[in-house]
Amino acid sequence: MTDSLRRTPLYDLHVQLGAKMVPFAGYEMPVQYPMGVMGEHNHTRSAAGLFDVSHMGQVILRGPDAALALERLVPVDVAGLGEGRQRYAMFTNDAGGILDDLMVANRGDHLFLVVNAACKAQDVAHLRAGLPELEVIEITDRALLALQGPGAEAALQALVPGVAAMRFMDVGNFDWQGHALWVSRSGYTGEDGYEISVPAAQAVDFAQALLDQPGVAPIGLGARDSLRLEAGLCLYGHDIDTTTTPVAANLTWAIQKARRSGGARAGGFPGAETILRELTEGATTLRVGLRPEGRAPMREGTVLWDAPEGGAAIGKVTSGGFGPSIGAPIAMGYVPAALATSGTALWGDVRGKRLPVTVSDLPFRPSTYKR
Amino acid sequence: MKYTEEHEWLRVEGDVVVVGITEHAAEQLGDVVFVELPEVEAVVAKGDEVCVIESVKAASDILAPVDGEITEVNEALVDNPGLVNEDPLGDAWFFKMKLDDMSVLDDLMTEDEYKDFLG
Structure with a gap:
């Protein structure tokens, strides 16, 4: 079983930092470091926490009208998403249930999706089957880090000038020592912060450079869970799944006007009948x-x-x-x-x-x- | 001190036995956030679930290490569960028991045996 578990580019760094590694979504991931779950939670709220979220899926969608095409799979206004902006979305099934939740970013000539680790193979297959006219590229040569907390802005700005000017849900390209970073100002803790896609070969050096900034500590999955729970954020497979609709899950804020009844592009996603009815009548x-x-x-x-x-x-x-x-x-x-x-x-x-x-x-x- | 395979320690104080969990157990549990104690005067049998400990990670039970009667519980743990992590071998004792037969303690591990048990 252990043999089949995958490792992120930061595995050795986690071990070196004293992490307790556990199986999670097919990966060996750090559940906590010597600071402990409670200490790591509080550190993220008061300073800055660095999370390895490289197990999550990073997917590029490319092709003419990719945004309009993706709207066939999600009840979200993707076409209206401005360049350099990101929003929350979910893949729905024909019953209106949730197949996965994800982030969608408009990065100019393509869309960039971040999906859950446990669902990524299924999501990529779903995208390929549902959007055959698009190029669906699963990115496997980049790590994904999250830097969260009130100290996140100063720590990242010190290494990557310009990120301080980003607002919540902005995305952009930045450079670190000649390497391309794909940065979004977002996260999964309720704190201000960033998620940073970095080439796998530079992931350890970049993570170490962040950890060398004052106030930045590594944070494991244990604290990630208590942080997101306090922030009221859903965990796929627990709070949302194929048996819960976006309306029942209290995620109606994620379904913009354009996709609702009477909107410019109402419906047209799997389970639309159920979801649109629930939007009117309630779940x-x-x-x-x-x-x-x-x-x-x-x-x-x-x-x-x-x-x-x-x-x-x-x-x-x-x-x-x-x-x-x-x-x-x-x-x-x-x-x-x-x-x-x-x-x-x-x-x-x-x-x-x-x-x-x-x-x-x-x-x-x-x-x-x-x- | 005597030790069980369930990572409890037992210390004889006069005619009662004080019971707590080991440093190893406290460390494995992580930050303790909730403790439920048995009722005083409860008669318990070895292996009964007598306390509940919840950490930030999960819930676990403390089993009665031997047969006996609960004579006192440490109410301080209810108000301050974190004491279990701060001082597991001292202030964070869980309960005191009166045993019918103190000789059952001879079957438990000594400190050296417990260290070997941990490996």
Whole structure:
């Protein structure tokens, strides 16, 4: 099993930094460094965290009207995405479920997609089958790093002059020691920060140069998960999957007006009938934030009830744990629309006991994006 | 001190035994964020799940290392679960037990044996 696990270009650096490596989406990835999950989480919120996200898929789409073509697979306004801008999207299936979520950037003569590691082979096949007129190029010779936190701008600007002028969701080409960087001002922590695609051969030197900047520490997958949970961001395969529609997942903000009923390019994506209907009528279940009372975390799979005893099982937790910046347990899950209003009292079954939990607004912690 | 394969330590104090988890266990768990303690006067059998520990990573149980009765629990852990990481062998004891038969402690590992067990 271990033999078949893949390694990112930064594998040796992780080991050298004392990381605990675990299998994740077919890769050996750092779950934590000696600082520990809580320390790494807090460091990212107060200074800057460097994440290796090279396991994620980087894909280029090239061809005439690539943006319009991609709209056949996503319920998102890609054609209206300006050059040098990025937005969140999802591939949908015919039932309106989510096949994967992704970032789409307009990089002038092509689109650049970043997709989840566990889905990338399937995504590339889906793109090739669905968009045969386009060139679909999976980029395998570049690493992907994320630098997140209030110290990210100063640290990256010191190495790559010009990035400080970018706004949230801007993308651009930059140069580092003669090597091309593809930079976006975005991330998965709720913090200001960047994601940087760097040639694999320069990945270690570039990562090391970032780690040499004051306040930059390496951060593992453990803290990445608690950071994104506090930011209310979905994890594919947990909070969203083929059984959840974008409307049920509370991702309607990602479906722009142009693709909705009455819009310039309404529908025309897989599952449009279901998704457009739900946009008007509402979904039957909704993803919500959950704040357990007390200190006991409600983990993924925790069954939610509408009464402290008796009553009915009405939903379940899809992500849950402790929020270090909240100082309390937090979770996300799906509940019937009638019980999705913030403040609704529910109960979660933790080891056979029903403990009180309150439906809460997302995100748990306001984001600090530089808009 | 005596040790179990479940990475608990036991220390005899007069006629009771104090139970906690080892430094190795605390390190493996990571930052502890929640502790649920047994009820005082609960009669437990070896292997019963008596405490729940949740770290930022996952939930785990502490099993009763021997048969006996819980005589005292460390409420400080409920308010400050992080104590488990700060001082696992001292302030972060979990509970005290009264044993029917103190000789069962002889079957547990000594410190040297536990170190060998960890490898």
